Amino acid sequence: MTEPDYPIRTERLLLRPLRHADREDLVAYRSIPDVCRYVPFSPQSLTDIDRNLAGQWATTALPEEPRSNLTLGVELDGRVIGDVILMRPADPEGTAEIGYVFAPDVAGRGYATEACRPLLALAFEELGVHRVMGRLDARNGASARVLERLGMRLEAHFVEDDWFKGEWTSTLVYAMLDREWRAGRPSLDSPTSR
Template structure:
């Protein structure tokens, strides 16, 4: 499999691999209670940010040993409303255990950057890579059912809700529901 040419670019975004300095740019996002609330982890400390970013720096493609692609979402220079480029979140895709044809996708966006379609733009770019570059059969997303913003994004990018698992995950002291969305390569609408 050919290595993916990075960074990926869209009209307003650059999706690039991690670098050490991303610990500082991600800490203000991941340390927020409202961001970590629906994640499997607690709000980040500076130490956790450094460890997480060091791990993610190796996730540079599904064809690599990591079997994962972790990308930082940053706005491109020169957008009207923003000066310079800003890290606004991240998006990742990783192969499902034992499969080279199924992958899970996940995203985190700074709440301050929501409402502008950035997450939609990034997710569509990564789905295009998943199906067109890697030739995947299926991509799925799992999330806490209370994470309505994430569920809306999954629907907006054309993923189908396939399951609502009731009280199936013990998270932060309570049983929570899980939503599972999926997209098959044959589901895609090509423009």
């Protein structure tokens, strides 16, 4: 088990496990069709939120099992404005993955980018993974820019590789390596990056 010290503090935000009292904050943005357009879930009701709070979101630690995941709420001034997820690799030498969903009324202030940095720190420094990736619908420009601001590198553009919500969609894959994280910047074409 990997359990961070909560709350995880960034310059402006707190990251911590979600709790029952967050349900109204969560449903406020997770019920919006535009927010859900490029994510695997459909707009959620309070019943959906409650089910997640009692299930997948109840864990406060990242279990050792492959593909286990940890969802944390992102708090600003006492309100949960978004949530972020870190997924363990499928095998010990594999790639971890991050994801994020934020309320549209707080967009454009860098909160998602800021909240993802501790996830990268957790993945590289606590889990000790070699590589972290972010996968997204190629039309999701705001999400691509989050990953670019984090210093992740565009590695793949798969064309209509996924039948998603009733249509063929294209996928972008961004990634960062542990040595790039340590260096504090992506190394794109460096011969030492192989």
